[in-house]
Amino acid sequence: MTQGIPFNIPFLAVAVMIGIAFYIIISQRNLIKLVMGLSILASGVNLFLITLGYRKGGVAPIYTHTPAGIMVLPIPQALTLTSIVIAVACLALMLSMIIHIYRHTGSTDSEKSRIMKG
Amino acid sequence: MASLAFWNPIACIIAFVVLVAIIYLFRSRGQKKYKKGTAQTQIFLSGEKPPDAEQRHIRAHNIYWGFFQALKRYYDPTIKAHTGIINDYIIWFIALAAAIAVILFIVGLI
Amino acid sequence: MSEKARDIFVIATLVFVEFLVIILARDIYLNGLHIYTLGASSPNLTIPENYIVPVRIILEVDSMSIFMAIITATVSLAAAIYSLSFMKEETGGDRFYTLLLLLAAGMFGMELTGDLFNLFVFLEIASIAGAALTAFRTRFADAVEGGLKYIVISSAAALMVLFAIGILYAQYNLLNIGALAQVIQYTMLDKIALALLATAFTMKLAGVPMHMWAPDTYSVAPAGTTPMIYIASQACLYGLFRTCFTLYGVTLNTATIGWIVIIIGVLSMFVGVTMAVHQSDVKRLMAYHAISQSGYMLLGVGVGLAVLGNPEALASYGREAMSGGIFHIINNALYKGLLFLTAEALFFRLGTRDLNKMGGMCRNMKYTSIFFIIGALAISGIPPFNGFTSKLMIYESVYRFNPILSVIAMLVSIITLASFTKAFQAAFTGPALPQYKDVKEVPKPMLIGMGILTIIIIFFSLFPGLIVSSIVNPATDALINQATYINAVMGGL
Amino acid sequence: MMSKIVRTMASLLILFALIYGLYIIMHGHLTPGGGFQGGAVFASGVALLIVAFGSDNVHKSLKEHHLSILESSGALIFIGLAFGGIATVFFYNFLVGSSLFGHIPPPGSNPGDIWTAGVIPFMNIAVGLKVLAGLSAILLVMALATTLMEVEE
Amino acid sequence: MRKIAITVSLSIFIGFLIATAFLIHPFGYPPSEMDDYIIENTQSETGANSAVTAVVFDYRGYDTLGEATILFAAVTGVVMLFRRKKREN
Numbered sequence: 001m002t003q004g005i006p007f008n009i010p011f012l013a014v015a016v017m018i019g020i021a022f023y024i025i026i027s028q029r030n031l032i033k034l035v036m037g038l039s040i041l042a043s044g045v046n047l048f049l050i051t052l053g054y055r056k057g058g059v060a061p062i063y064t065h066t067p068a069g070i071m072v073l074p075i076p077q078a079l080t081l082t083s084i085v086i087a088v089a090c091l092a093l094m095l096s097m098i099i100h101i102y103r104h105t106g107s108t109d110s111e112k113s114r115i116m117k118g
Numbered sequence: 119m120a121s122l123a124f125w126n127p128i129a130c131i132i133a134f135v136v137l138v139a140i141i142y143l144f145r146s147r148g149q150k151k152y153k154k155g156t157a158q159t160q161i162f163l164s165g166e167k168p169p170d171a172e173q174r175h176i177r178a179h180n181i182y183w184g185f186f187q188a189l190k191r192y193y194d195p196t197i198k199a200h201t202g203i204i205n206d207y208i209i210w211f212i213a214l215a216a217a218i219a220v221i222l223f224i225v226g227l228i
Numbered sequence: 229m230s231e232k233a234r235d236i237f238v239i240a241t242l243v244f245v246e247f248l249v250i251i252l253a254r255d256i257y258l259n260g261l262h263i264y265t266l267g268a269s270s271p272n273l274t275i276p277e278n279y280i281v282p283v284r285i286i287l288e289v290d291s292m293s294i295f296m297a298i299i300t301a302t303v304s305l306a307a308a309i310y311s312l313s314f315m316k317e318e319t320g321g322d323r324f325y326t327l328l329l330l331l332a333a334g335m336f337g338m339e340l341t342g343d344l345f346n347l348f349v350f351l352e353i354a355s356i357a358g359a360a361l362t363a364f365r366t367r368f369a370d371a372v373e374g375g376l377k378y379i380v381i382s383s384a385a386a387l388m389v390l391f392a393i394g395i396l397y398a399q400y401n402l403l404n405i406g407a408l409a410q411v412i413q414y415t416m417l418d419k420i421a422l423a424l425l426a427t428a429f430t431m432k433l434a435g436v437p438m439h440m441w442a443p444d445t446y447s448v449a450p451a452g453t454t455p456m457i458y459i460a461s462q463a464c465l466y467g468l469f470r471t472c473f474t475l476y477g478v479t480l481n482t483a484t485i486g487w488i489v490i491i492i493g494v495l496s497m498f499v500g501v502t503m504a505v506h507q508s509d510v511k512r513l514m515a516y517h518a519i520s521q522s523g524y525m526l527l528g529v530g531v532g533l534a535v536l537g538n539p540e541a542l543a544s545y546g547r548e549a550m551s552g553g554i555f556h557i558i559n560n561a562l563y564k565g566l567l568f569l570t571a572e573a574l575f576f577r578l579g580t581r582d583l584n585k586m587g588g589m590c591r592n593m594k595y596t597s598i599f600f601i602i603g604a605l606a607i608s609g610i611p612p613f614n615g616f617t618s619k620l621m622i623y624e625s626v627y628r629f630n631p632i633l634s635v636i637a638m639l640v641s642i643i644t645l646a647s648f649t650k651a652f653q654a655a656f657t658g659p660a661l662p663q664y665k666d667v668k669e670v671p672k673p674m675l676i677g678m679g680i681l682t683i684i685i686i687f688f689s690l691f692p693g694l695i696v697s698s699i700v701n702p703a704t705d706a707l708i709n710q711a712t713y714i715n716a717v718m719g720g721l
Numbered sequence: 722m723m724s725k726i727v728r729t730m731a732s733l734l735i736l737f738a739l740i741y742g743l744y745i746i747m748h749g750h751l752t753p754g755g756g757f758q759g760g761a762v763f764a765s766g767v768a769l770l771i772v773a774f775g776s777d778n779v780h781k782s783l784k785e786h787h788l789s790i791l792e793s794s795g796a797l798i799f800i801g802l803a804f805g806g807i808a809t810v811f812f813y814n815f816l817v818g819s820s821l822f823g824h825i826p827p828p829g830s831n832p833g834d835i836w837t838a839g840v841i842p843f844m845n846i847a848v849g850l851k852v853l854a855g856l857s858a859i860l861l862v863m864a865l866a867t868t869l870m871e872v873e874e
Numbered sequence: 875m876r877k878i879a880i881t882v883s884l885s886i887f888i889g890f891l892i893a894t895a896f897l898i899h900p901f902g903y904p905p906s907e908m909d910d911y912i913i914e915n916t917q918s919e920t921g922a923n924s925a926v927t928a929v930v931f932d933y934r935g936y937d938t939l940g941e942a943t944i945l946f947a948a949v950t951g952v953v954m955l956f957r958r959k960k961r962e963n
Contacts, residue, residue: 749924749927750921750922750923750924750927750928751922751923751924752924753924753926755924755926755927755930755931785953789949789950789953792945792946792949793946795942796942796943796946799939799942800939803935803939811936812932812935812936814919814920814932817919817920817921822921823921824921825917825918825921826917826921826923828917828918831923833923837921837922837923838920838921838922838923838927838928839920839921840931841920841921841922841927841928841931841932844931844935844938845927845931848938848942851942851945851946852945855945855946855948855949856945858949858952858953859948859949859952862952862953862956863952863956865956866956
């Protein structure tokens with residue numbers, strides 16, 4: 001069913017990327033690595049959005065000196081732009097909080113630096 | 119709604135007024151020559167000196183002690199599950215998402 | 229800019245927003261739902277001329293949305309007034325109020341939009357503002373920890389929501405909820421998207437077994453903002469209802485997803501309340517009660533969702549169960565917000581949240597103890613307070629669906645009363661402890677903030693029938709009638 | 722504060738980074754790019770300065786509250802442009818067809834005319850201002866915080 | 875025991891993601907009603923040559939407003955977290 005690229009390899013890459021991200025998130029106790037996993041997750045979702053918009057043989061949807069031919073979908077690129085900025089904002093906030101946690105508890109381990117439980 | 123057909127705000131207000139009247143009745147029957155700061159306000163413990171406030175107050179962790187003892191076999195695993203670790207929260211998320219997806223998939227097959 | 233001018237500006241803004249929301253609500257109850265196409269040449273031009281699908285972002289406000297908006301506006305106003313005197317002790321008040329208004333803006337955007345991706349964007353706004361507010365008191369280590377947990381949970385859940393939106397977009401090349409609801413077919417991809425959306429929203433509304441972030445976050449959030457962060461989770465509850473009822477509607481196997489929602493709700497009720505009895509931190513206790521009260525809403529609306537397929541069962545008890553659940557949202561927002569504020573008042577004066585260290589506060593904080601009693605009676609479902617009316621509707625209708633669920637709900641209500649008896653006895657009664665001899669009543673703005681909620685609670689307690697018939701039943705019908713929502717966008721195409 | 726070579730090269734390269742960022746912001750409606758991308762390029766120039774000269778030296782001349790004022794003004798300009806079309810509809814592109822940036826380009830491939838796209842160039846500038854100020858503020862504040870933490874220990 | 879449960883649930887989750895990759899439309903042939911309208915009418919409606927910028931600022935400008943708000947909230951939060959403490963006097 002898939003002309004050209006077999007097995008939807010780009011979408012498989014998205015699935016593998018999100019799987020790797022979740023594995024990092026649930027297995028790494030270091031908060032910095034946890035945040036790395038979250039940003040890999042965000043990158044995977046962005047890759048998914050971008051691959052949704054691709055058309056075979058399409059050119060960028062910009063009319064300035066554009067070559068003739070069909071264009072790829074513009075909306076997924078706009079959504080990806082938005083979600084990239086959102087990911088950056090979350091990343092900045094998380095890292096600031098981790099800096100504070102390290103100041104207070106002297107550890108970035110999600111188990112050693114934990115105060116509240118039960 | 120059907121369950122609220124009987125509801126009547128006047129009844130609530132009347133009940134409240136009646137309660138206040140009863141409370142006032144009880145208070146009015148109380149000791150007339152009561153004065154603050156005299157020996158009347160002291161706790162009478164058959165002549166003994168009462169223990170100070172720290173010992174008299176029942177602390178929170180003493181309340182429902184028997185309840186927790188009776189339900190120990192429920193509480194121990196439940197509290198043990200509440201590890202305040204972020205990774206475990208995401209594990210629960212993945213587990214529930216997988217469970218819901220499997221349920222929807224199986225029900226779709228039938 | 230002086231601080232007084234800033235405070236006046238914030239309060240005036242929120243009062244104005246409340247005013248606008250009430251005007252919009254009146255208009256919607258009179259003339260049906262409103263629609264607004266952003267950027268088009270006419271607000272009602274949802275679909276471009278001689279074209280078939282909507283292209284631009286469409287704001288769509290029906291009775292359910294405006295119901296949630298009323299809750300958000302009221303609780304935000306009370307929380308902002310409460311925060312006035314709290315901010316005198318802290319620095320960085322300007323940014324605190326900026327984030328408070330941004331949190332309110334995110335909630336309003338989530339509730340009033342008709343576009344899936346826009347819902348995601350405003351979900352992120354609410355999450356980031358709420359997390360930054362939670363970590364406001366950076367001198368406490370646990371405050372920052374709670375904020376980090378909240379933002380990690382929120383961004384993971386929001387990214388899964390975005391992934392589900394991408395799946396839907398890949399199939400139908402649409403982002404508008406109404407347009408998607410018209411063409412959705414409940415294929416395997418739609419099932420995966422539904423699972424991701426439902427799980428992410430359940431995580432954000434702190435449903436068991438993904439509730440564990442809620443106590444950590446609610447218990448450390450600064451004064452006044454705890455109710456707002458709780459209302460943000462209720463906005464995610466609205467997102468869950470919007471997904472299940474409006475986006476998928478009867479195309480999905482309603483019995484299955486309805487039972488899933490019911491089971492999550494019952495688990496939330498039971499685990500939340502049993503964990504709450506065990507707590508010794510007063511705000512953690514209230515946070516676990518917030519989880520268990522969310523279970524009532526999930527139970528009531530889940531019963532309505534389970535019987536959405538057959539109309540006679542829906543007419544006989546499903547609709548009333550949904551009304552009970554939706555009525556419980558606003559009741560719970562009121563008295564749970566009041567209880568959070570009273571707990572913060574205790575923390576503000578005593579400097580501790582540990583119930584083991586408290587005692588005899590009735591003498592020092594009379595009004596706070598009265599507010600606490602009213603809130604505790606309301607949340608425990610004691611007549612004549614408003615918690616009783618909504619719980620009664622849930623009991624009656626759920627009993628006709630499945631008696632065991634109703635019995636569990638009553639049992640949970642009893643344990644709620646027990647745990648609040650414990651909290652009241654430990655904090656307010658007992659002899660006057662020497663170390664708290666010179667504790668005074670909280671300042672006036674805090675009392676005003678708590679008094680607003682108390683007055684609304686008493687009004688709701690006196691006239692529940694009026695409230696149900698005027699604002700709750702329209703919201704229920706708005707959730708049930710999917711076709712109205714679709715036709716407003718697609719124009720009956 | 723890094724070595725002299727790094728500082729010299731940075732003080733040369735910062736110019737190109739800022740110019741390129743401004744170019745991307747200005748031509749957002751004709752070429753790939755726009756306010757967000759240009760602002761990110763501009764903030765990367767600020768990051769280069771911070772790496773080369775040290776955050777406290779940069780903080781001498783670049784205060785974060787100035788940056789937040791700049792960012793708020795960008796946000797206000799953006800919302801004001803969105804409200805400009807409120808007479809028709811919120812976010813209506815009210816400058817298309819007017820004399821200011823109102824040209825309509827010929828359909829299909831064309832060399833590109835800067836005087837087109839109505840409010841979009843202004844929105845690009847506003848968002849670019851906002852993003853460059855915001856990202857620079859985040860970078861500066863976090864760099865300052867980390868340096869302070871090293872001092873404390 | 876715990877590790878087994880975690881592994882099973884994670885593998886089921888990734889399995890559903892891979893199933894998504896196989897069930898979704900073939901790469902390069904997406905459905906495109908909404909985007910075709912934008913590609914055709916972006917020049918005549920907005921005058922912008924770049925359709926992506928037209929989508930970001932005109933067709934979905936409200937999302938961009940929310941996005942700018944998110945950046946504003948993040949900057950406010952970060953600057954607030956590293957604010958100066960009240961000096962003791």
